[in-house]
Amino acid sequence: MIFQDKDVFNVLFEAVSEGVIVVDQTQHIVAANESAVSMFGYDDDDLINKHLDTLIPKTYRANHHKHVDGFMKQQKKRQMGQGRDLFGAHKNGSTFPVEAGLNPLHINGENYIMALVIDISVRKQQEEELQELNDELERKVASRTEQLSATVEELKVANQKRDIEIKKRIEAQNKISDALKKEKELNDLKTKFLSLVSHEFKTPLSGILTSAMLLSKYKLEEQQERRDKHIKTITDKVHYLNNILNDFLSIEKLETGKVSYKLSNFMLTKIVDEVIYNANMLLKEGQIIKYPEGIDGLSLYQDEKIVELALSNLVHNAIKYSPEHSEISIQINQDKTTTTFSVKDNGIGIPEKDQKQIFNRYFRSENALLIQGTGIGLNIVKSHLNNLGGEINFFSAENKGSTFTIKLPNKATQ
Structure with a gap:
């Protein structure tokens, strides 16, 4: 012993x-x-x-x-x-x-x-029971998604009828500007809806379903303001889901080598104006975008849509991760061979320990986890820029802001 x-x-x-x-x-x-x-x-x-x-x-x-x-x-x-x-x-x-x-x-x-x-037999049995409950929950979510698809189809039919009503009102009241605005809001609801159950989809899908159910309760003409409020909610969330799907389609094309670039000569002011116009609709209260100076007459021979996509991504990120009443600055410089785009913000910045992974697909820095996003935008931008002979870099300090820089050759080669 x-x-x-x-x-x-x-x-x-x-x-x-x-x-x-x-x-x-x-x-x-x-x-x-x-x-x-x-x-x-x-x-x-x-x-x-x-x-x-x-x-x-x-x-x-x-x-x-x-x-x-x-x-x-x-x-x-x-x-x-x-x-x-x-x-x-x-x-x-x-x-x-x-x-x-x-x-x-x-x-x-x-x-x-x-x-x-x-x-731990009892614990394992409980874990199996919990897994069965989770599986049942997923089945219920899938069923709800099918119901939601049917609801969206009904909304499309309702929107078509509403379009006719709006057109008649335009002719009767001769208020073209107001009618065009309402028509745009209703047309935005015609975004093609795809059923995809994932973590990023559950919250917006729930919001769409709730607004759709409430929308059917407001049938009186004086309740138009409430209808518009829920229509706006549905529009925003459908656009968000559509952007996610577009990002996933872009990843699939990049991975399979199915991306084809359309090279052309274009003025830089054209894409900058388009990017800033779209970004203005996303600005928080008091935020401003500083327009780049000295770009009149500058041009590029590149894929115009990809350059616009890359610059939009940086500007939208700057808006999303910056506080109200802050400035987002865009600078563009061009020499004989290279064009450099810089987007600077005064936002939350990127923690130093996360900076090496910021271009990794699906990665999101620790201080951005509570802000909506998929973590694939910068990865897509980097892939496109690499294919076009460009590069993207950044400098960032937590709570002090970030500066992202894109460099592209003035003339791309096939």
Whole structure:
């Protein structure tokens, strides 16, 4: 016996609710408390002097002795089976899931291992039940999505009827400007809807469904303001989902090499005006965009849409991650070979530890997790720029802002 005082050993050993098993260097069991003996289905002293393999299912025995030998050499406390499931072998031939913590012992010049073993069968059963509940929830979400698709189709029909009504009102009241605005709002609702269940889609889909249900309750003419409010909510969320789908389609094209670039000569003022015009609709209260100076007469021979996409992404990010009443500055410089675009903001910045991963697909920095986004925009921009012979870099400090810089050759080559 490895313990000198048997009475003290028994008191301490049997007081532990977990199963306790002690093995020597040859992996033979020299002590086991009542909890361990009962857990594995044996009688009081049945386990003494038996090899540890007795308690291990046959399918796991092949490499187990190597793990034990390695633990004997390291002599450090650790959790057994990290990264994989562990099972114990019951006397009746069945197996059950366990957790085991290993502790080295050195007694009377001999090395031993004490294992604390816990039967986690109940927990595993609960986890399986929880997984079944999650699967059922996903099925319900899919069903709700199908219902939502039907609702959107009904909205499209309603919008078509509403278009006719608006056109008649335009002719009767000769208020062309007001009617065009309403028509635009209604036409925006005709965005093609695709059913895609994912983490990024659940929140906007829920908002669309809620607004659609409330919209049907406002049938009186004097309730037009409330209808417009919910129509605006639906429009914004559908646009957000559409942008996500466009990003995923762009990734697929980039990965499969199906991207074809349309090179042409264009004036820089054309894309800058378009980018700033669209960005103005996203500005927070008090935010302003500083127009680049000295770009009249500058041109590029590149893919115009890709250059506009890249500059839009940087400007939209600057707006999203900057506070109200702040300035976003755009600067453009051109020499004989290269055109450089810089977008500077005074926003939340990028933590230093996250900066190496900022162009990785789906990555979002720690301080931006609560702000809506997919983390694929910069990855797409970088891929396109690489294909066109350009590059993108940035400088950023947390809580002080960021400056993103794009460099493109003045004349792209196929």
